Amino acid sequence: MLVKTKGFGEIDLNEDKIITFDNGIMGFEDYKKYTILYNIENESEKGNTISWLQSIEEPALALPVINPLLVKEDYNPTVNDDVLKPLGELTDDNLLVLLSITVPSDLEKMTANLKAPFIINSDSKKACQIIVENQDYEVKYPIYETIKKLKEKKGE
Structure with missing residues (x-):
């Protein structure tokens, strides 16, 4: 299936x-179908730091996302189990959690949204965005220094 994207052109x-x-x-409640895209040109043996949650239905809708453990090692959100039931049985092997990030023109002000992660069941391909119950998780958690250190570690 050919999908048009703003940042990656047309992809199969x-x-x-x-x-x-x-x-x-x-x-973006009207858009239901997405895929995760990676910038292969920047791929290293440890994988990418930032990937994209790309809408299949709207080419211009692509959100930068990141694994929460890369920016907050102790990330452990409290979630009402009923919210996750529609995704099917979640296990350590099929659970994927991603955070949306905001990348302003001043990169030093880059933030991740710890409060509203995307939860994906990689087996059922069902997903949802939730609001976590943890009061100490911020919507705009600063991540610039953390990303910079990760890239230095990978030699980028």
């Missing part, structure tokens, strides 16, 4: 790479 995507958000994501 296997149907099994499509992730469905039954309720959409916050601010």
